[in-house]
Amino acid sequence: MTTKQETISITRRLEFDSGHRIPNHDGQCRHLHGHRYAIEVTLTGMVADHPGKADDGMVLDFGDIKRLTNQYVVEPWDHAFLVAKEDTGLVQYLNSIPNHKTVVMEHVPTVENLASAAFEVLQPVFEKAFEGRLKLASIRLYETPNCWADVSHS
Numbered sequence: 001m002t003t004k005q006e007t008i009s010i011t012r013r014l015e016f017d018s019g020h021r022i023p024n025h026d027g028q029c030r031h032l033h034g035h036r037y038a039i040e041v042t043l044t045g046m047v048a049d050h051p052g053k054a055d056d057g058m059v060l061d062f063g064d065i066k067r068l069t070n071q072y073v074v075e076p077w078d079h080a081f082l083v084a085k086e087d088t089g090l091v092q093y094l095n096s097i098p099n100h101k102t103v104v105m106e107h108v109p110t111v112e113n114l115a116s117a118a119f120e121v122l123q124p125v126f127e128k129a130f131e132g133r134l135k136l137a138s139i140r141l142y143e144t145p146n147c148w149a150d151v152s153h154s
Contacts, residue, residue, distance in 0.1 A: 009137055011042040012065035016078035020109040023087045032090075037077075038142040039118060041069050043126060045134040060134060072125050073118045082109040115141035115149040123153075 019034040050056045080101040094102040107113040142148040
């Protein structure tokens with residue numbers, strides 16, 4: 001049984017597909033390719049003590065994590081090509097394809113930079129949506145089942 005003083009972490013996992021390339025990579029990743037990404041969003045907060053209410057005993061309904069993560073990260077990135085703004089030739093090419101879903105990123109779309117970008121997008125979203133009672137503790141972004149990056153709240 002939890003008490004009001006305990007902070008609990010909860011995590012929701014979602015998946016999406018995106019293409020990218022690492023333009024200056026020495027190996028295969030310099031070529032256009034795609035991944036089935038998985039993102040794990042971990043929030044921390046106090047368990048709600050609201051007897052008789054839907055959120056009683058929860059930090060947050062997992063559906064709320066799914067809804068906000070889908071809206072701000074998954075839907076924009078799913079079936080999109082994630083390209084670094086510095087990769088100008090590829091940006092121009094992708095922009096020439098009618099109705100192509102392209103997301104121009106500030107940095108090279110490595111799993112580390114994508115995890116960091118997702119954290120930067122989601123941190124204020126969760127803080128604002130739940131009036132600061134929850135903290136985005138970490139993002140884990142899997143590029144493959146065996147390779148991922150973690151970003152944590154500092």
